[in-house]
Amino acid sequence: QQPVQSPQAVILREGEDAVINCSSSKALYSVHWYRQKHGEAPVFLMILLKGGEQKGHEKISASFNEKKQQSSLYLTASQLSYSGTYFCGTEEQGAQKLVFGQGTRLTINP
Amino acid sequence: KAGVTQTPRYLIKTRGQQVTLSCSPISGHRSVSWYQQTPGQGLQFLFEYFSETQRNKGNFPGRFSGRQFSNSRSEMNVSTLELGDSALYLCASSYSGGAYEQYFGPGTRLTVT
Numbered sequence: 001q002q003p004v005q006s007p008q009a010v011i012l013r014e015g016e017d018a019v020i021n022c023s024s025s026k027a028l029y030s031v032h033w034y035r036q037k038h039g040e041a042p043v044f045l046m047i048l049l050k051g052g053e054q055k056g057h058e059k060i061s062a063s064f065n066e067k068k069q070q071s072s073l074y075l076t077a078s079q080l081s082y083s084g085t086y087f088c089g090t091e092e093q094g095a096q097k098l099v100f101g102q103g104t105r106l107t108i109n110p
Numbered sequence: 111k112a113g114v115t116q117t118p119r120y121l122i123k124t125r126g127q128q129v130t131l132s133c134s135p136i137s138g139h140r141s142v143s144w145y146q147q148t149p150g151q152g153l154q155f156l157f158e159y160f161s162e163t164q165r166n167k168g169n170f171p172g173r174f175s176g177r178q179f180s181n182s183r184s185e186m187n188v189s190t191l192e193l194g195d196s197a198l199y200l201c202a203s204s205y206s207g208g209a210y211e212q213y214f215g216p217g218t219r220l221t222v223t
């Protein structure tokens with residue numbers, strides 16, 4: 001079942017903070033976050049695993065509430081380069097596959 | 111290291127035809143997943159292959175099929191194309207699937223007329 005992302009779209013000024021949420025009705029093992037810029041492929045941002053382990057490559061942060069099956073991605077002091085569509089992908093225990101949310105379009109203006 | 115490559119990048123086909131798309135994963139990655147991306151449906155999981163075996167399958171009709179070779183390269187095939195199959199088809203490679211990060215290729219833009 002597809003996770004639900006909120007908000008669907010957000011517009012910020014450079015330097016402002018953003019929070020993107022991802023919620024599932026299934027018990028999750030991991031949550032992945034990706035960013036896709038227009039005309040490009042999605043790029044990996046972060047994985048959050050059940051049990052608290054977090055793996056990422058960029059200076060962003062995220063949380064995973066295992067009890068509520070919710071994850072949030074935090075973008076602080078946003079830069080113009082943060083613009084794009086953010087997808088969360090959820091993996092159920094043992095599923096070995098990701099199911100992606102509909103995406104959140106983030107626009108950063110100067 | 112080299113990224114994920116997909117060929118062809120663009121394709122125009124006619125209804126009823128079939129098409130084969132190719133994906134070469136990052137060296138050392140054994141898992142390849144395929145996704146269909148459309149404006150209305152977002153990223154939809156098609157199937158995942160690991161060590162030449164289909165390990166997972168999404169909710170797509172049997173017209174969509176795939177395979178993986180011993181060098182981890184993967185192909186997907188769509189038979190009897192329909193207008194609704196027009197989409198960006200993305201493949202993603204991963205060391206082992208699941209809780210490992212996925213690296214996406216640039217995609218193949220398929221247009222069915």
